[in-house]
Structures are given as C-alpha cells and as structure tokens.
Amino acid sequence: MNTIQGKNIHELMISIGKDARDAARVLAITTAEIKNKAILAIAKAIRRNQAMIQNANEKDLAQAKQKGLSAAFMDRLLLDNNRIEAMAKGLEAIAELNDPIGTTLATIKRPNGLKIIRVRIPIGVIGVIYESRPNVTTDAAGLCLKSGNAVILRGGSESFHSSSAIMAAIHEGLHTATLPKAAIQMIPTSDRTAVSEMLSMDKYIDVLIPRGSQQLIEYISANTRIPLFKHAAGLCHTYIHEAADLDMAKNLVHNAKMRRTGICGATEILLIDQAIVSSHLPTIIEDLHNAGCEIRGDEPVVKLDSRVKLASEQDYKTEFLDAIIAIKVINDLASAIEHIVSHGSHHTEAIITEDKAAAERFLKEIDSAIVMHNASTQFADGGEFGMGAEMGIATGKLHARGPVGVEQLTTFKYLVYGNGQVRP
Amino acid sequence: MNTIQGKNIHELMISIGKDARDAARVLAITTAEIKNKAILAIAKAIRRNQAMIQNANEKDLAQAKQKGLSAAFMDRLLLDNNRIEAMAKGLEAIAELNDPIGTTLATIKRPNGLKIIRVRIPIGVIGVIYESRPNVTTDAAGLCLKSGNAVILRGGSESFHSSSAIMAAIHEGLHTATLPKAAIQMIPTSDRTAVSEMLSMDKYIDVLIPRGSQQLIEYISANTRIPLFKHAAGLCHTYIHEAADLDMAKNLVHNAKMRRTGICGATEILLIDQAIVSSHLPTIIEDLHNAGCEIRGDEPVVKLDSRVKLASEQDYKTEFLDAIIAIKVINDLASAIEHIVSHGSHHTEAIITEDKAAAERFLKEIDSAIVMHNASTQFADGGEFGMGAEMGIATGKLHARGPVGVEQLTTFKYLVYGNGQVRP
Numbered sequence: 001m002n003t004i005q006g007k008n009i010h011e012l013m014i015s016i017g018k019d020a021r022d023a024a025r026v027l028a029i030t031t032a033e034i035k036n037k038a039i040l041a042i043a044k045a046i047r048r049n050q051a052m053i054q055n056a057n058e059k060d061l062a063q064a065k066q067k068g069l070s071a072a073f074m075d076r077l078l079l080d081n082n083r084i085e086a087m088a089k090g091l092e093a094i095a096e097l098n099d100p101i102g103t104t105l106a107t108i109k110r111p112n113g114l115k116i117i118r119v120r121i122p123i124g125v126i127g128v129i130y131e132s133r134p135n136v137t138t139d140a141a142g143l144c145l146k147s148g149n150a151v152i153l154r155g156g157s158e159s160f161h162s163s164s165a166i167m168a169a170i171h172e173g174l175h176t177a178t179l180p181k182a183a184i185q186m187i188p189t190s191d192r193t194a195v196s197e198m199l200s201m202d203k204y205i206d207v208l209i210p211r212g213s214q215q216l217i218e219y220i221s222a223n224t225r226i227p228l229f230k231h232a233a234g235l236c237h238t239y240i241h242e243a244a245d246l247d248m249a250k251n252l253v254h255n256a257k258m259r260r261t262g263i264c265g266a267t268e269i270l271l272i273d274q275a276i277v278s279s280h281l282p283t284i285i286e287d288l289h290n291a292g293c294e295i296r297g298d299e300p301v302v303k304l305d306s307r308v309k310l311a312s313e314q315d316y317k318t319e320f321l322d323a324i325i326a327i328k329v330i331n332d333l334a335s336a337i338e339h340i341v342s343h344g345s346h347h348t349e350a351i352i353t354e355d356k357a358a359a360e361r362f363l364k365e366i367d368s369a370i371v372m373h374n375a376s377t378q379f380a381d382g383g384e385f386g387m388g389a390e391m392g393i394a395t396g397k398l399h400a401r402g403p404v405g406v407e408q409l410t411t412f413k414y415l416v417y418g419n420g421q422v423r424p
Numbered sequence: 425m426n427t428i429q430g431k432n433i434h435e436l437m438i439s440i441g442k443d444a445r446d447a448a449r450v451l452a453i454t455t456a457e458i459k460n461k462a463i464l465a466i467a468k469a470i471r472r473n474q475a476m477i478q479n480a481n482e483k484d485l486a487q488a489k490q491k492g493l494s495a496a497f498m499d500r501l502l503l504d505n506n507r508i509e510a511m512a513k514g515l516e517a518i519a520e521l522n523d524p525i526g527t528t529l530a531t532i533k534r535p536n537g538l539k540i541i542r543v544r545i546p547i548g549v550i551g552v553i554y555e556s557r558p559n560v561t562t563d564a565a566g567l568c569l570k571s572g573n574a575v576i577l578r579g580g581s582e583s584f585h586s587s588s589a590i591m592a593a594i595h596e597g598l599h600t601a602t603l604p605k606a607a608i609q610m611i612p613t614s615d616r617t618a619v620s621e622m623l624s625m626d627k628y629i630d631v632l633i634p635r636g637s638q639q640l641i642e643y644i645s646a647n648t649r650i651p652l653f654k655h656a657a658g659l660c661h662t663y664i665h666e667a668a669d670l671d672m673a674k675n676l677v678h679n680a681k682m683r684r685t686g687i688c689g690a691t692e693i694l695l696i697d698q699a700i701v702s703s704h705l706p707t708i709i710e711d712l713h714n715a716g717c718e719i720r721g722d723e724p725v726v727k728l729d730s731r732v733k734l735a736s737e738q739d740y741k742t743e744f745l746d747a748i749i750a751i752k753v754i755n756d757l758a759s760a761i762e763h764i765v766s767h768g769s770h771h772t773e774a775i776i777t778e779d780k781a782a783a784e785r786f787l788k789e790i791d792s793a794i795v796m797h798n799a800s801t802q803f804a805d806g807g808e809f810g811m812g813a814e815m816g817i818a819t820g821k822l823h824a825r826g827p828v829g830v831e832q833l834t835t836f837k838y839l840v841y842g843n844g845q846v847r848p
Contacts, residue, residue, distance in 0.1 A: 029788060114799060121791065123821055207821075221649060251846055367548070369838065372839075372840040373840070376845065376847050378847040379847050397835045398835060401836060402837075413792065413826075415795055416794060418798040420669075421799050422675055422679035423679060423808065
C-alpha cells in the first residue's frame with residue numbers, strides 16, 4: 001500500500017477532506033477584506049517566488065521531455081516570466097471583484113409577520129481535478145477563496161513540481177491573512193489512486209470541477225456521486241441566415257473559427273442558408289482558406305470550390321479544436337435550429353442576420369448555455385462576460401451554466417426572522 | 425422479457441424519453457396563457473372525473489389491504505372527496521402563480537457594445553419518482569407544466585390505478601390547451617425494471633426528483649448519473665438559547681414538534697442551554713408530556729423529570745417522524761452550533777432567543793437550507809414561504825435548496841446581442 005507521511009492514501013484523503021470542511025466553516029464567516037488580503041498576498045508571493053516556481057517547472061518540463069510528451073503539452077506546462085506575471089495579475093483582478101457572499105437575493109414578507117431572506121453563501125468545499133496547465137492552481141485558489149469556499153486541488157501528475165511550488169506561495173499568502181492552510185489544499189502525491197479516493201468523498205466535497213480532456217471528464221462523470229460543474233464539449237455553431245450582411249458574416253466567421261482554434265468557444269460548424277450560398281459562401285471560403293483553415297462541406301459546398309473536402313456525418317459532430325471547419329447548407333432557420341438541437345453540445349451558438357425576428361426565434365428556441373446574435377462565438381468567456389476570471393464554461397443545465405465565475409461558486413440559504421410565530 | 429404494447433421496457437422507456445424531449449421543446453416556447461389554460465383544464469377534469477378516480481383508488485386500496493400494508497400507508501393512498509378537491513384547488517393555485525419563464529435575471533453591458541441578458545428558461549425534462557401519495561401526480565404535473573418542463577412520472581406501484589385515472593384527467597386538460605400529451609407522461613407499467621431504465625436515461629432526463637423513503641432516495645442516489653433534487657433527511661433542531669423567553673419557547677417547541685409529527689420540518693432534537701435548564705425545561709417537558717410526546721434526554725434531563733427516558737447517541741441522529749423528542753443540554757451557543765453542524769441534515773434549524781447578536785451568529789454559522797430565529801421549524805414549506813406548491817424540500821447545496829417550487833424548476837441561458845463584434 002502506498003503511504004505518504006505514514007498514512008495510506010485513503011487515510012490521507014479523508015484527513016484532507018475533514019480539514020477542508022473545517023476550513024470551509026472559517027472561510028464562510030471571513031470578511032471580504034481578509035479574503036482579499038490573502039489573495040493579494042498570494043499574488044505577491046507568486047512574484048517573490050518566481051525563481052523557485054520556475055526551477056520546479058524546469059523539473060516538470062525535463063520529465064515531460066523524457067516521457068516524449070507532445071510540443072503542445074510542453075507548451076501548456078511551461079511557466080515563463082509572462083505566465084507567472086499573468087498568474088499574479090489574475091489574482092489581483094479577482095481581489096478587485098465584488099464579494100458575492102452575504103448578498104440578499106430575495107426578501108419575502110409573509111402575512112403572519114415572518115420575514116424570509118434568501119442570502120448568498122459559499123458552497124463549501126470545491127474539488128478541482130485538472131490536467132497540465134499549472135496556472136489553473138492560482139485561478140482555482142483565487143476564485144474559491146474569493147467565494148468563501150475551501151478547495152482541494154488535484155493537478156496533473158506532469159505538473160506536480162510546478163504546482164507544489166505554486167502551493168508554497170499560496171500558503172504564504174494564507175498565512176499572511178491568518179487564514180487556515182487547509183483553505184487551499186493540493187493532494188500531495190501524484191499517485192492516481194488519490195483521484196479515485198477523491199471521487200468517493202461526497203461527504204467532504206460539495207462539487208467537483210473537472211478541467212481537461214473529454215476522456216478525463218467522462219471518467220469522472222462515470223465514477224462519482226459528487227455533483228459536477230462540467231464542460232461536456234464545445235461543438236459551437238455559427239449560422240449564416242439568409243438576411244446576413246456579407247461583410248459581417250465574413251468577419252464573424254473568421255474570428256469565431258480562427259482567432260484561437262483550440263478554445264471551447266471556437267466555432268466548429270458553419271451552417272448557411274441555401275438562398276445565400278452563391279452570394280455569400282465563396283467570399284467566406286476564400287477568406288477561411290487564406291487564413292489556413294481546412295474546409296469540409298456537404299455536396300453543394302464541394303461543388304462551389306474544389307479546395308473543399310467532402311464532409312462526413314462525423315465531421316458535423318466533431319470538436320476539431322483546430323483550423324478545420326465543417327460547412328453545411330441548410331434550407332432555412334427552422335432547419336438550422338433543428339440541426340443544432342440534434343447535433344449541438346449546448347455550449348455556444350450564434351446566428352448572423354439583419355432580420356431581428358429571425359434572430360429572436362433562434363435565441364429563443366436554441367437551448368444552449370450561450371446564444372448569440374451577430375457576435376463571435378469566441379466571446380464565450382467569463383472575462384468577456386465581465387465576470388473576471390472563470391473556471392471554464394459549464395454545459396450542464398443545473399446551478400452553474402456558461403462561464404463559472406465567483407457567483408457560480410456560491411449557493412444560498414433562507415434566513416427566517418420571526419417573533420414567536422407558530423404554524424396553524 | 426416484459427413487454428408493453430409490443431415494446432420491451434427498454435424500448436418503451438427510450439420512446440418515453442424522446443417524446444418528453446420533443447414536448448419540452450414545445451413547452452419551452454409556450455405562452456403563460458396556454459400553460460395556465462391547460463392547468464385549469466386539468467383541475468376541471470379532475471373534478472369531473474372524480475368518480476372514475478375514486479373507483480380506481482378503491483382498486484388500489486383493496487390490493488393494499490390484501491397485501492397487508494400498514495394503516496398509515498393506506499391513509500396516504502386514500503383519495504377521499506376532500507383530497508380530490510384539494511388536488512384541483514392546488515392546480516388552480518399553481519395557475520395563479522407568476523410565470524417564471526422569460527424573466528430577465530441580469531443584464532450586462534460590455535464596453536465593446538455587447539449586451540448580455542441572463543434569462544430564465546425551463547430545465548427541460550424532469551423525472552419524478554414517488555411512492556404512495558397519488559396527489560403527487562397533480563402537484564408534479566402542475567408545477568412542471570407551469571415552469572415549462574416536460575415531466576416523466578413514476579408513481580408507486582401500489583397507487584398505479586389511482587395515478588392512471590388521474591393521468592387520464594391530465595391528458596384531457598393538455599388536449600384542451602392543444603399541448604402535446606407527452607408533456608406529462610406516466611410510466612404505463614408498475615414493472616420495477618422501468619425504474620432502473622429511468623435512472624440510466626441521462627440523455628433524456630435533466631433532473632430527477634425522488635420523493636419517498638430514505639431507502640428509495642438512497643437507492644436512486646447510488647444508481648444514477650442524473651442530477652437529483654433530493655431530500656436527504658429532516659433532522660431539524662430547535663435550540664433554546666439562555667436568553668429565550670419561556671412562554672415563546674414553550675409555544676414554539678410545542679408547535680415545532682407536535683403540530684404534525686410526520687413532516688420533514690418537524691423538530692426532532694431540542695437543544696437547551698445549561699443556564700436555563702432549571703428555569704425553562706420543566707415547563708416545556710410538562711407541556712410536551714401533556715401533548716402525548718415521548719421525551720428522551722441526556723442525564724441532566726433525566727434527573728429533572730422521571731418521565732424522561734435516557735437518550736442514546738443514536739437518538740440524536742434519528743428523524744423520528746413521530747411524537748418523540750430527544751433533548752440535550754449544552755453549554756452555550758458555540759456548542760449548539762457545533763452539535764448541529766456535526767449531527768444535522770442541513771434541512772431546517774431554529775434558535776429561540778431575545779438576544780439578537782446570538783441569533784445572528786446562529787443564522788450565519790449554521791449552514792442549513794433554512795435557519796430560523798424565533799419561529800417554528802414547521803414553517804419549512806413552500807406554501808409558507810409564499811412559493812405556492814412545492815415538490816418537497818431539497819437538502820443538497822446546488823441549484824434547488826429548500827422548498828422546490830416553480831422557480832427552482834427553471835434554469836437560465838445567456839442571450840448575447842451584438843452588431844458584428846469580433847473578439848480581439
């Protein structure tokens with residue numbers, strides 16, 4: 001049996017869970033001032049410990065190289081000066097946000113004199129399971145602290161040294177504000193059994209946020225009773241309606257697809273009304289092609305341009321996360337809605353049109369977390385929504401939907417004020 | 425293999441799921457007027473079909489008697505004239521509620537000109553699994569319809585005939601308003617494999633609401649990936665603080681414990697400060713005893729009154745749902761909070777005190793769905809909160825917490841209005 005500091009992994013995880021619960025009780029009644037003091041102290045400590053963090057990061061990079069991990073993976077793992085500064089700046093931005101805790105969400109006055117207040121409170125203990133990016137450590141720490149939650153972090157085993165060095169800075173910051181160390185814990189082992197233990201800790205963890213590959217998220221969904229804020233997929237659609245302005249359509253599609261191809265808000269599928277295929281599509285294909293985008297399409301699209309490859313049915317269900325787009329010609333607005341409802345992932349979809357009624361129908365009938373009119377799907381982002389930092393985009397229907405910012409990391413309770421009322 | 429109308433149970437359930445999804449799309453864009461028309465037509469049909477419903481109910485009662493089910497069970501199953509009238513009245517009250525759908529929850533204007541609106545929408549498809557009370561059928565139908573959700577109902581096998589007769593009335597009502605029959609479906613078999621099929625339908629059911637015994641709820645929690653609005657337990661505490669008014673304490677404890685002992689908001693555990701044991705407790709014990717309540721207590725309570733039985737540790741963790749109370753003498757406010765946090769079920773807790781600072785600390789530090797000052801825990805009820813009808817009290821932390829009324833059966837999406845913005 002694997003042991004850490006004389007404990008087996010099960011005992012270790014339970015003690016982490018109990019410590020988190022205790023810390024959560026402290027955080028729930030900690031003032032905004034103290035929480036911000038801690039967040040700013042963490043930012044300072046990140047900057048002060050930059051050399052230590054980068055030394056640790058070099059160890060991780062060397063190991064990753066030895067393992068033959070991909071260049072993309074190595075890039076996500078890398079903590080250069082800019083990224084460390086961005087981590088510190090991100091924390092400072094979180095400190096600037098309004099404190100969500102204690103806000104009155106509703107007041108109900110009853111005829112019997114009872115006063116009922118619905119008030120915003122922290123959720124309690126958040127578990128975050130993520131893969132390679134070590135900067136998730138400070139984002140998660142900052143957002144959970146701001147929202148009054150304790151957090152248990154499980155970083156990727158490949159970023160273990162980097163995350164441990166970042167955790168040292170985080171604990172310095174908590175100490176400065178005299179907050180319990182257990183407010184932000186990282187699982188101190190890269191042993192994978194710690195993850196399965198974590199998934200069984202529904203008594204100690206109120207919500208789990210998995211961040212990483214579809215495979216990771218699917219594995220977690222299948223193996224835990226803990227509620228999840230999860231991101232199923234980002235199969236985003238842009239639909240060019242027959243009343244679309246050509247220039248706007250070209251610019252929006254270009255941005256939605258090509259600005260950054262690897263993010264979940266990138267458009268993967270382009271739908272276009274039959275009526276404007278000949279007037280609009282050639283310009284759009286030309287633009288995408290010039291930008292280096294591989295274009296797949298159904299027969300009418302292939303006929304239009306020899307550089308277009310024939311799309312398979314699977315292409316219309318694929319989150320490429322790459323410079324590839326699948327184009328489909330459809331009959332009308334109703335067919336666009338039908339296609340998105342049957343193929344989409346409930347993340348973000350956009351309509352491009354000058355026809356307001358068509359836009360309203362699209363926005364009403366498409367049940368995705370985010371639906372847009374004449375905007376780039378790449379705006380699907382907590383920062384762009386004015387929420388500050390975020391912990392990803394949730395595609396589930398309950399509690400957190402869309403960007404998961406500090407508000408989404410809270411819940412509520414009812415305070416009932418009486419003066420001796422009994423129920424008849 | 426069991427078959428219904430030529431389909432095996434698996435095929436049957438998938439077709440119910442698909443029909444529910446289609447109906448949910450219709451309901452999501454149905455006006456308040458049409459939804460209310462359907463709800464009121466169902467109420468009328470319930471009254472008109474009273475004889476048919478009661479005939480069906482007699483079949484269920486006869487079968488239950490044959491099976492030797494308890495008197496309490498038979499009582500929950502019974503649909504007398506009053507209860508049928510109450511079902512119709514309940515529906516009329518739901519029609520009176522404000523329509524929650526389409527409400528703007530937040531508006532965000534961004535410096536780039538994007539306008540982001542967070543708007544309330546239905547969840548989609550709700551599954552309700554319940555036991556004997558046939559009136560849950562109309563409550564669930566009315567609440568889900570009002571909130572624009574399709575619902576799949578799985579009633580107890582013992583109330584199968586009653587629920588089927590009620591469903592006939594429900595479908596009359598849907599027909600009157602030209603809404604799809606699949607908006608409200610009941611699983612047309614009492615075969616228990618239908619339940620396990622239902623639990624695996626995460627593609628078709630967005631949230632499951634189990635209503636019934638702890639055993640049922642535990643079974644469902646352990647066997648589904650579908651998110652639950654569930655009621656873990658109602659181990660409610662009333663705490664008499666040293667600054668409590670004796671008369672108020674006596675009245676509140678009497679009501680909280682004895683008004684109805686079988687509901688989840690009934691107080692099960694009474695905590696009292698050591699400082700007022702001799703001044704307050706004898707009167708309270710006398711009153712409870714006279715009301716027919718069995719009193720269990722720790723040693724100081726036993727010493728006070730020979731009619732008190734010595735409580736076991738287990739008593740302080742037991743939801744009696746009966747005329748039994750467990751009393752514990754504690755040191756002070758901090759000990760009361762500690763006891764509730766470590767023993768409670770996060771449902772409803774009350775403090776009785778004239779000391780506002782003590783009350784505020786209790787309300788702040790106790791993390792239950794409902795925390796009360798100088799009020800009876802029996803007020804933990806959607807109707808008493810002004811929400812109209814409810815589908816029980818949720819004790820989880822996410823999305824729905826406390827009474828599950830029409831608002832809790834909704835979620836939201838973001839509408840983003842642009843005029844060609846691209847993300848830099």
